[in-house]
Amino acid sequence: MPGRWSTTQKRKRPVANDPPGAMPSIIEPELATLASRPPASGDWSYEIKYDGYRMLIRIEGGSVRLFTRNGHDWTDRMPKLRAAVESVPVENAWLDGEAVVLNASGMPDFNALQNAFDRRSTAKIVIFLFDILWLNGDDVRSEPLRARRQLLHELLDAVHDPLIRYSADFAEDPQSLVASACKMNLEGIIGKRGDAPYRSGRSTNWVKLKCNLRQEFVIAGISRNKGAKSGVRSLLLGVYDARGVLHYAGNVAPSVKASRNDAISKRIEPLKQKRAAFSVAPEPDQDRDYIWLKPELVCEVSFLEWTPSGEIRHAVFYAMREDKPARAVVKEQGAVIPGEEATPDDLRSSRERTGTKGSVFIANIKVTNPARVVDGTSGKTKVEIARYYDDISEWALPYLHNRPLTLVRAPDGINGELFFQKHSERVRIPGVEELPVELHPRHPPLLVANNAESLVGLAQMSVVELHSWNAVAPDLTHPDRVIFDLDPDPSLPWSAMLDAASLTKLVLDEIGLKSFAKTSGGKGFHIVVPLTRKQSWAEVKRFSQALAQHMAKVLPDHFSAVLGPRNRVGKIFIDYLRNSCGASTVAPFSVRARPGLAVSMPIAWDELKDVTAGDQWSMSAAVARQRSLNADPWDDYWRTRQGITVAMQRAIGMRR
Template sequence: MGRWSRGRGKAVASPLQSEEGALPLLISPQLATLVDRAPKGGDWSYEVKFDGYRVMTRIERGITQIFTRNGHDWTARMPRIADACNALQVDDAWLDGEAVVLDSGGRPDFNALQNAFDRRSTADIVMFVFDILWLNGVDLREQPLRSRRALLRELMEQATSDAIRFSEDFPQDPVSLVASACKMKLEGIIGKRADAPYRSGRSTDWIKLKCQARQEFVVGGFTRAKGARAGVQSLLLGVHEKDGSLRYAGSVRPYFSSRAASAFLTRADSVRREATAFYNPPKPEKERDYLWLDPSIVVECSFLEWTPGGEVRHPVFHAVRDDKPGSAVSEEPMVTVECDEPVEADAGSTREVAGAKGAVKIGGIRITNPQRVLDEVTGHTKRELVEYYSAIAEWALPYLHNRPLALVRAPEGIKGELFFQKHSERARIPGVVELPPELHPRHPPLLVAGSEQALVGLAQMSVIEIHTWNAVAPDLEHPDRIIFDLDPDPALPWTAMLEAASLMKVVLDEIGLHSFLKTSGGKGFHIVVPLTRRQGWSETKAFAHGVAKHIAHVVPQRFSAVLGPKNRVGKIFIDYLRNSRGASTVAAFSVRARPGMGVSMPVSWDELGEISRGDEWTMTKTVERQRSLKKDPWQGYWQTRQGITAAMRRAVGLA
């Protein structure tokens, strides 16, 4: 096609062959589809998912118009970006990008963007441009993404203002990119087929992988304290079903500033209605007043997960959104990546798939009987168990790496018959690997789980508890840890457990051993002592027994080192027997097959006094905690280098 220019400055060259024609008045953006995991193959390009407003920019004869994704003209609201686009050396163009405000660390800050618009102080807003759809009379949308972006990069190199910037793509694998994005507190990443044309609307040529669930909701009402004349306690969130009806999806505390609260109440007063628009409104509470609204105000929230009943767990309010109409808000569907390809869900929405009685797919694995109730106390289903092990995989897998498994299965729920399993027993579990038979002679091969797929596969087999050896393959003859299980007399108060754990730490510190603490997910605590693999099983178990007897001798009124209920009346049995070859202990982050389905949770010694019970952490609370932690409670575990010395043996009375 040659070169084009407005006759002032360098022109932009384009080798692309397309039809020339009139510049479109409006182009709808291409939208990304939420997927459960990244494709392993294919020609994909990955970019940061910016936390801002999607903007489509039209330039004609040096005059720029900036539109929202729904076609609203916001040019006057972003004059600095418009001026920067006016200065580009083009006759006409359509650009696709995202308007953001960056914080001091260079990360997009949605609240700062919202505040900039609210205060009409938009000088800090920048636009990251990631696609070009039209240039100087040429429609580029049928050209592959890689060609469009090569041309866009050349154009953006001529930009004279940092108000518009090129959105870089990254060559790293998407799993590492998502992990990095999450550590940087970004929203996630966007994947795009590098060989695909531009298509307005949602498709699987563009995909998004998020650090946490996050989407828009329409506000169907709000609550305030009973009898109060002002204020907002919580927003009542909704999403539209396929038939247009409004489903109640939970409530969220908005934490408005005084200015934002006034603006919200002004808008709310203009759309008040007498009756609820929800077909399934929340049950009223006596201490609250409910004020119903036409479903037109849109807010954005992040949340932990969807419940089987279609509500959000632990939502967090982010902002009111002015760039999207309430009528367009529905539950964002997630599609499964199968055979390295994103596959559109047949049912059309996540909720319909989740509510089906038949099988669903999670992490690419077919989950049968997803709605089977495993625990009648909490109502937890098999699907919730599978989703938990999928969500917790990144934290659990380091403690499972190459470690032989012992599994507790509950095909009929935890009140039914439980099965203990160490071998595959002719049933192949996706992702679970068998160790070489020579590592455990005269026995069937041992199993290890080293991937998210393996954890999902185990949960599909109704595995609730995951227990592990105290050694890792290929060296199964030298344990790499000692575990003490504090097993109390059920009549003892919880304060006795806290005191016992603290005393154990003091003794281990005096011996010279660093220790780490986790709840058992049941009645007590596990104290884990990492070791360099120098001693064999008999020496390690003898030392663990010696420690238990030493503590029971020093504090006989608190501890027992002898097995049996009669020996722990009013005391806590220090169970050292888990340190034999082939013995196992429930793994960190494993669920327990007990009423409530508590989780064995690693905690720091500094947190000991705050723990209220051994099964304090549920599946939901565990995932929420891990996603919010700023510091690993077991910091230093993997760097600990210590072994059993002669002085340590003497300290506990061993020869």
């Protein structure tokens, strides 16, 4: 095969449907699909995911052109690299690679690359070449990757310019490669099928496995401090769906040098428009103004996770992107490669392995005594709880992130003595973080669970229940929600519980507060009301008590606002006591330390009539439900912006 595409001879026969000697004036690159896990089988090799600009190179008759992934000619912006490519010994060719600037450690540095373009000092830009699409009159895109890369390797053997480099591939275990890439502060790795042809556009023959969540977003607005005439407080981000509709995806502060912030501001000015380009625009906060923009600018952002409502959390601005068109920016979602769909067991096996002495490793956390029975009624074991928390982490973590925890441990099973824990004490829990002590003075550090490893680590420490505060670090002085726990007289029929939840929603609707429901995992419901963090703990506590008392006064046959079994005979106690500083409520998706190990499950209000019990969902049923849902029952939770107003207080009879 190498002889057919000699680097020094013209081709001897034309490719079908191509006139002799013709070469495309432009080629669209092949793009990788974000994968949720490495492919389970197939002929795959892996390369470093370089942190730079994708660049396709066209060489014809000694003329070199450098194109970005969306077809912009950047040849004149990189004269030194163009001159280096002129030394490649070919008559005509198309090459595919990534342009980067290397730091002192030899690692790609995207900020240095941007600075090089900003300062028009591009002499240090290096191109890592990983594919060849055309060679001396032959279109080689239909050849398998391994054959193309062999041609590329032979071609570059004759090139000795340090600005032109061959992108090596690795055959090791992809999980180990990703781990190594992350330790080296690289973005991740790219997997490619060795037997696949080159196909322009997004393909599952190429997959990307990332260390962190990071992608491009369209900038369709900015926020400024209220009344300010200039400056950028945050960028309002969006992604397009398959229909071309732009959806709001959250915001990010453009944490860049003042000079670059000024440059961003100058690019923003001519893009201002009166209406938002988002399908549903975010509502401005009281302390800032929103300025809408034509959706033309693109930036790259890293972030912790996508919320169930489609927004990103804990976003960090990375860079502006000139090489990617706004209309091509979509939400990147981890895919399972076609033909290799994952079953729950497949997904588990990729994160679980057997250790010595009967232990099991889940998410790299060692689970000892995995077969120990935690609940004698259902026979559920310690490892099943660990697996559950690993499986449910995708949905549970957004409601736990940076929220102080109270843990319920059952080292001898739920029929033994239960222990409550708020601090690390003597044993560090794998994956669990401690908040800075100054956030809660005069107390030991509070605990938070921000990743799947921490949830498995808690299960390893015999934690069954996760209770969380109504506030999120670093602002623990202002609650971001109020919760009403509907606790029924055990003699009441379930229909009374459904009526109570509906009536609570009705009262909240009438005073102007949006609410969300979840089963408690025990006997009743929790009604959750998200708040903007403006009221103090004392104000929220007084409001929750006043609302409970108002409902007990208006509907005395249904509700009681007084604690104690004697006060709720034939009624439902509206427990408002969970709204004090330091108090906590069982978290969404938490297991309950009760026979059956049921789960606290978020539901949509229109599902209420179909709920048959507060402990309806088991661990396995909870995971199956989440995987089957087409829409998040709490879809609007993260977009809800509301506070407790004077009018609301008056409506329930509060005295100021």
